[in-house]
Amino acid sequence: MARRVLAPGQKRVSAGGIAADTVTVLWFVFALFPIVWMFLLSLKNNVQQTSTYFGFTPTWTNYLTVLGGKGEQLTSVDFKSAVLTSVLACAGATAVSLVVGIPAAYAAGRWKYRGSDSLMFQMLSFRFAPELMVIVPLFVIYHYLHLFDSTVGLIWVLQLVTMPLVVWILRSYFQDLSPELEQAALLDGYTRVRAFFTVALPLVRPGIAAAALLAFIFAWNNYIFPLILTDSNATTVTVAVTKFLGGGGQAYYNLTAAAALLGVLPPLVLALCIQRYLVRGLSFGAVKS
Amino acid sequence: MSADETAAPPSVPAWRRGLRPYLLSIPALAVVVGILYPFLSGAWYSLLDYSAGNTHVKSVWFANFADVLGDPGLWRSVGVTVEYALIATVVETVLGVGVALLLNRSTLIGRVLEKVLILPLMVAPVIAATMWKLMFDTNFGILNHVLGLGHTFNWLSKDHALFSAILVDVWVYTPFVAVLVLAGIRSLPREPFEASDVDGASWWYMFRRLMLPMMYPYILVAVIFRLMDCLKVFDIIYALTAGGPGTVTTTLQINAFEDSIIHFDYSRGSTYMFLLWVLVFIAARFLVGVLTKAQKRAAGTEG
Amino acid sequence: MASLTLDTVSKSYGRTRALSEISLSIADGEFFVILGPSGAGKTTTLKSVAGLEPIDAGSVHIGGTDMTAVEPYRRDVAMAFESYALYPQKTVYDNLASPLRSGRTGRYTPEQQRTRITEVTDTLGIGHLLERFPRELSNGQRQRVALGRVLVRPAGAYLLDEPLSHLDAKLRAAMRAELKQLGAMSSTTTLYVTHDYQEALALGDRVAVLREGRVVQVGTAAEIWSRPVDTFVARAFGQPEMTLLAATVDGGRIRTADGTLDAAAPAGLDRGPVLLGVRPRALVLGETDGALRVRGTVRLAERLGRLVELTVHSGDTDLVAVVASVDAPAEGSTVTLSVPPGEVHVFVGDRRWGSVAGKEDHDA
Numbered sequence: 001m002a003r004r005v006l007a008p009g010q011k012r013v014s015a016g017g018i019a020a021d022t023v024t025v026l027w028f029v030f031a032l033f034p035i036v037w038m039f040l041l042s043l044k045n046n047v048q049q050t051s052t053y054f055g056f057t058p059t060w061t062n063y064l065t066v067l068g069g070k071g072e073q074l075t076s077v078d079f080k081s082a083v084l085t086s087v088l089a090c091a092g093a094t095a096v097s098l099v100v101g102i103p104a105a106y107a108a109g110r111w112k113y114r115g116s117d118s119l120m121f122q123m124l125s126f127r128f129a130p131e132l133m134v135i136v137p138l139f140v141i142y143h144y145l146h147l148f149d150s151t152v153g154l155i156w157v158l159q160l161v162t163m164p165l166v167v168w169i170l171r172s173y174f175q176d177l178s179p180e181l182e183q184a185a186l187l188d189g190y191t192r193v194r195a196f197f198t199v200a201l202p203l204v205r206p207g208i209a210a211a212a213l214l215a216f217i218f219a220w221n222n223y224i225f226p227l228i229l230t231d232s233n234a235t236t237v238t239v240a241v242t243k244f245l246g247g248g249g250q251a252y253y254n255l256t257a258a259a260a261l262l263g264v265l266p267p268l269v270l271a272l273c274i275q276r277y278l279v280r281g282l283s284f285g286a287v288k289s
Numbered sequence: 290m291s292a293d294e295t296a297a298p299p300s301v302p303a304w305r306r307g308l309r310p311y312l313l314s315i316p317a318l319a320v321v322v323g324i325l326y327p328f329l330s331g332a333w334y335s336l337l338d339y340s341a342g343n344t345h346v347k348s349v350w351f352a353n354f355a356d357v358l359g360d361p362g363l364w365r366s367v368g369v370t371v372e373y374a375l376i377a378t379v380v381e382t383v384l385g386v387g388v389a390l391l392l393n394r395s396t397l398i399g400r401v402l403e404k405v406l407i408l409p410l411m412v413a414p415v416i417a418a419t420m421w422k423l424m425f426d427t428n429f430g431i432l433n434h435v436l437g438l439g440h441t442f443n444w445l446s447k448d449h450a451l452f453s454a455i456l457v458d459v460w461v462y463t464p465f466v467a468v469l470v471l472a473g474i475r476s477l478p479r480e481p482f483e484a485s486d487v488d489g490a491s492w493w494y495m496f497r498r499l500m501l502p503m504m505y506p507y508i509l510v511a512v513i514f515r516l517m518d519c520l521k522v523f524d525i526i527y528a529l530t531a532g533g534p535g536t537v538t539t540t541l542q543i544n545a546f547e548d549s550i551i552h553f554d555y556s557r558g559s560t561y562m563f564l565l566w567v568l569v570f571i572a573a574r575f576l577v578g579v580l581t582k583a584q585k586r587a588a589g590t591e592g
Numbered sequence: 593m594a595s596l597t598l599d600t601v602s603k604s605y606g607r608t609r610a611l612s613e614i615s616l617s618i619a620d621g622e623f624f625v626i627l628g629p630s631g632a633g634k635t636t637t638l639k640s641v642a643g644l645e646p647i648d649a650g651s652v653h654i655g656g657t658d659m660t661a662v663e664p665y666r667r668d669v670a671m672a673f674e675s676y677a678l679y680p681q682k683t684v685y686d687n688l689a690s691p692l693r694s695g696r697t698g699r700y701t702p703e704q705q706r707t708r709i710t711e712v713t714d715t716l717g718i719g720h721l722l723e724r725f726p727r728e729l730s731n732g733q734r735q736r737v738a739l740g741r742v743l744v745r746p747a748g749a750y751l752l753d754e755p756l757s758h759l760d761a762k763l764r765a766a767m768r769a770e771l772k773q774l775g776a777m778s779s780t781t782t783l784y785v786t787h788d789y790q791e792a793l794a795l796g797d798r799v800a801v802l803r804e805g806r807v808v809q810v811g812t813a814a815e816i817w818s819r820p821v822d823t824f825v826a827r828a829f830g831q832p833e834m835t836l837l838a839a840t841v842d843g844g845r846i847r848t849a850d851g852t853l854d855a856a857a858p859a860g861l862d863r864g865p866v867l868l869g870v871r872p873r874a875l876v877l878g879e880t881d882g883a884l885r886v887r888g889t890v891r892l893a894e895r896l897g898r899l900v901e902l903t904v905h906s907g908d909t910d911l912v913a914v915v916a917s918v919d920a921p922a923e924g925s926t927v928t929l930s931v932p933p934g935e936v937h938v939f940v941g942d943r944r945w946g947s948v949a950g951k952e953d954h955d956a
Contacts, residue, residue, distance in 0.1 A: 104317030189696030
């Protein structure tokens with residue numbers, strides 16, 4: 001690959017520039033093709049899904065089948081209720097993480113106190129811990145507490161995904177905020193609580209939005225927790241999508257593609273909303289854009 | 290100056306001030322404990338002979354570890370996990386840095402395509418694997434058709450399955466490396482590059498001597514995240530091959546899943562996970578140490 | 593309005609000692625300036641008074657009440673931060689209204705708020721900026737808004753942290769002249785922190801000099817100027833700095849090694865090494881009666897408007913003198929400089945002993 005003219009400020013050499021443009025385009029063909037192909041596949045009927053590649057008669061019926069009742073009869077997957085579960089569980093998990101995480105992130109960002117570093121490291125270690133280590137005992141505990149296959153159970157276990165994200169991102173935002181702003185508010189005559197709500201909180205609003213949306217996205221995209229800790233009652237979108245390919249009988253490639261695209265849509269839309277803050281969120285606040 | 294004109298304002302003793310951050314952390318701590326409890330139970334399970342069929346659970350101390358460590362199956366899955374993690378991380382890092390450098394040129398094409406750079410990253414890994422599985426299909430898959438491989442090439446065969454899984458991982462996560470590194474490059478100071486441009490330095494020299502050392506912390510953050518995540522890979526492989534054919538793609542988490550969830554042998558699965566956790570923990574500690582040093586060095590060169 | 597008392601206040605950040613037993617007592621309505629180089633603990637002292645930095649030991653009294661452990665919002669003090677600390681999400685008007693809306697600085701109807709704000713912004717020359725956001729202001733404008741947020745409200749004490757440092761030179765001089773005349777300021781106890789000795793001398797009813805977390809000297813501007821307690825204080829005041837010459841007291845004479853200065857030693861000064869300090873403006877051209885004389889060649893003559901700064905070389909030493917430009921000799925010419933013995937400060941072991949004219953009582 002002849003990548004040239006890359007350093008900031010360097011003039012463009014046209015031959016190298018064209019080569020670089022070509023490679024750039026090639027990358028994006030690779031990156032976008034699967035999504036485009038899924039879209040094409042989702043528009044094919046049951047016959048054409050295996051008999052055609054690019055020449056076919058498009059139809060929207062697969063989406064209606066997936067979202068409507070018919071998909072349920074064909075594949076025993078209730079996609080509509082999976083969407084509902086996913087929305088409830090992910091929004092719930094994000095909300096819990098925000099309520100619990102904002103004060104902790106504020107404490108960790110404002111004060112250096114004993115144990116703050118270990119609490120933060122503990123949070124990060126959850127991000128990197130193998131999920132099954134927690135799932136296996138939870139599998140047992142959930143059966144005992146009747147939390148198996150429930151939205152509440154999902155909200156609890158998804159804290160593993162959402163909590164480290166919220167706390168680490170928001171800590172970095174609170175650290176960036178000059179403590180003198182709140183100090184000024186204290187001297188203006190506001191209590192610490194009012195100073196927090198009128199000065200600190202509005203200023204980290206972008207951080208909260210980024211953390212909340214990313215938490216929602218990653219909770220939505222999670223697969224292993226709902227796979228093991230839920231059954232037909234609280235199936236999430238990710239689990240539902242894989243079920244369209246399920247063993248035996250007819251393979252519904254076209255329905256799978258339609259479901260996959262529907263399952264991918266919410267994270268994509270949300271990610272585009274927070275593109276400016278995405279890098280900082282993805283790196284847990286380590287890289288500022 | 291009369292102190293007794295109004296009542297003395299209430300004092301807040303130092304110990305009560307010191308308590309504030311702890312009070313604010315209590316709810317988070319409760320959640321941490323709520324997660325830590327099953328986590329520690331998991332560690333405890335690895336010392337028991339706990340399975341769904343066993344009614345008299347008793348402690349077997351380190352028998353599970355002896356059993357698991359003596360099992361060639363474990364070492365096979367350790368090998369698969371490490372191979373997967375290393376290859377995926379290296380490929381994603383190299384490609385990610387490359388894509389970032391390409392986009393940094395800020396040409397018209399680059400600026401348009403940058404908007405959609407993160408798209409694959411937002412696709413749930415399991416859905417990504419499902420999508421690729423459709424494309425990998427030997428008979429109807431688009432890949433064999435487009436690449437002209439006929440109806441014989443099997444992407445998920447014994448020889449190719451692991452690399453196909455890595456390919457999916459690369460598709461999803463290369464944008465992750467790219468956006469981090471791109472943000473890093475854009476935060477670099479311009480002066481050194483302009484200076485060496487004036488001096489007539491070659492692009493390769495600028496990249497190696499100036500850009501790479503300054504980007505090092507950003508690349509490292511990306512590598513840490515990718516390596517840690519790859520070590521516990523589950524979604525992509527489970528959806529693509531479920532560990533097969535045979536055991537060629539059975540990573541540690543897949544192995545633990547089979548033992549504890551499919552065969553209900555909780556203790557054996559937990560033992561696997563405990564070993565994986567140790568692996569991840571050591572890697573995390575090591576990499577966090579390297580990261581801190583790199584950040585200090587970057588601060589030195591930039592400040 | 594309130595008096596302020598700091599009693600042996602100490603504060604450490606980890607192992608770094610920021611304040612060591614600071615004791616100050618500031619009278620009701622006094623304009624008190626704290627002067628010191630960066631890192632001397634000036635800001636920490638202010639924040640200790642405000643209650644923003646908890647102190648490790650000692651006590652803070654405001655208006656005679658022990659406020660050591662009282663929350664900042666109950667201390668009835670206002671502070672202008674060096675970093676301005678303006679609320680970025682609020683307009684200038686809302687920034688200024690913030691202390692008036694908290695309910696702890698008195699009750700104000702919206703009209704009363706507007707009256708107060710307009711009054712202050714007119715004085716500070718920022719009346720046209722009310723609807724702007726802090727990010728749309730220059731540093732000098734931000735600094736005046738920060739000052740305005742203090743002046744707009746009544747308070748027991750005003751704490752001002754380098755409030756003029758980011759203004760351009762002309763505006764700074766104008767504001768310095770105006771600051772003390774401001775109605776609110778003239779009646780309210782003010783603790784003013786600066787690293788600029790001119791501000792300290794011009795504004796302070798009294799001045800405290802801070803160094804490495806300790807109070808080196810407290811006194812009126814005149815006292816500190818004429819009787820600096822040690823070479824640090826002596827050099828902190830005056831531009832160009834006081835020239836310090838190493839000299840020896842021996843056999844009833846006090847002289848530098850090269851003989852540039854040679855005078856009768858004042859009574860009571862022990863034999864041994866001393867430092868002689870001469871302020872550039874104490875030196876005059878020509879010979880005056882009863883003065884010490886120095887002959888030398890002009891190495892450098894730098895014009896500073898009406899004045900010329902001369903570097904005069906004599907023996908092995910360079911002396912700096914500031915003279916009127918009409919009298920200024922050319923570079924390379926030979927001149928005689930005179931200085932009255934009372935203007936030649938004598939430092940023994942870094943501390944001021946007196947002058948060549950004799951020992952003075954420091955407590956006078």
